[in-house]
Amino acid sequence: MAKRVQKPPSSSRQRASAQAPASQATVERIARALERLAPSTPETPRFAAADAFSWHPDERRLVPVANVNRVEMSLLKGIDRMRDMLLENTERFARGLPANNALLWGARGMGKSSLVKAVHAAVNAAHARRKGSDGQLKLIEIHREDIESLPELMALMRGAPYRFIVFCDDLSFEAEDTSYKSLKAMLEGGIEGRPDNVVFYATSNRRHLMARDMMENERSTAINPGEAVEEKVSLSDRFGLWLGFHRCSQDEFLAMVDGYVAYYRIAHPRDKTHREALEWATTRGARSGRVAWQYVQDLAGRLGVKLQDKGRRADNR
Template identity: 65%
Template sequence: MSDQDVLIRIAEALERLSPPPAARPDWSAAEAFVWHADPDHLEPVTQVNRVPLELLHGIDGARDTLLKNTRQFVQGLPANNALLWGARGMGKSSLVKAVHGAVVDEMPGLKLVEIQREDLPSIGRLLRLLRGAEERVILFCDDLSFSHDDQHYKSLKAVLDGGVSGRPDNVVFYATSNRRHLMPRDMIENERSTAVNPSEAVEEKVSLSDRFGLWLGFHACGQDAYLTMIRSYCDAYGVTICDEDLRAQAIEWQATRGARSGRVAWQFFTDLAGRHGVSI
């Protein structure tokens, strides 16, 4: 092998170890993007999976607060990072996507960028890519949580608050989680019982959730709210069914699932629409 061939192989190996920075995204390609690491790039999402904001029921307070915060952000006014936490299937991620869709209709130019939890170590590179862009960006992480010995949260702490560079002015961070402090309660108790300095051990981890300016709680819905959700879907998509039959079928569906939530309501409506030959 010649010296030139050796140099070429070394150069190729170095490029693999240190790939070139991601190219500037074509923001005109879509309203939403998904961030992928290794190699770093933003993938356009031409069709966002979301429901209209007016179809989300039982979460009026959270809806109004997040909508107001997002409008402030798009207008260049102060806005907070938001943590949407609480019961499964109650519309946390649906609300983020619906609010984005509603604000885009009012003020075009707002982009939604989703980052997966496992890609959080690359968030610094993503923010360098977003910093200075003319577009306003909601950076969204769904189902954010951390388990024992999970160090991903450290990548996020300085971004939310306290780092030298901090969060870019054109970026706001929204996350959803089933846990208010982003970690299991037994993990918090274990830290208290085993650490040399229990309060410091817990503080290190729960301080991440404190860096969200907005905490929006989502709680399990009652039967009336569950039925209201389904009726609103029927009215919006033109599924004709009397209240008595709807109630009986919806309650039976809920009983087979052992739970009531916005997700269960949508799953029942999907089945109902299919049986009535209605596309959604």
């Protein structure tokens, strides 16, 4: 009797068996990729961890800032009126009273952002003296390019048992930029509006947050020139408090230099300091708090003096 010859496994069965592990690995890779693409659940902020935070929209989280680069209020010279108005507005807000969003606009280097950070520190310190607790007022920094993520940031702060200053430094918009709409909705419009525990402070070199030549260009090419830039210009109207910063006089500039020299205890003849500081300003083509600080840095370096407590230095941006 002839023996039955056993047939080898079919090639299709072999291919299926070999492809199974590969297919499973592919599915797992796809699943991991989808998890990375899917929006993650926002991390609940630990607001008690710090007094200041930086907003990272890609990670949808607030990163604590342990050491804020700020300056003592007493070192900000020549801006007394703006200082008093912003301080009063911030104190009211910290007490739960009505307060305005603030736009600090004007000359470069005159202490706009330094004032915001100094006021935040001063109000928190005053609250600590009265209440015996620290950090009830939080400073949240958002970068200009992240303005469109404001609704997500507002959602994290809404209902939190703290009060927040959302701060954007050097805010401005270009002609084709539409991200201003997110800011406009947060400041006044929108269904939910701005949370009661949030106020928005911004600094800008432009009073209307966009360049004058861009405004004129839109007016000249629009069908209705009167309405061409109205939407963008009206954004600045959403700030109830406008604080203008202008170039300082020679006396104010020298007062800034004297303030830094005294604060850091730099031993140097006053008349020589003034002469050098004015020469320094001439080479820079401007007198401002930033230029005064840069001269003091140079002076301290030449004299071999270390500027202690750099967390309080005055960059006056």
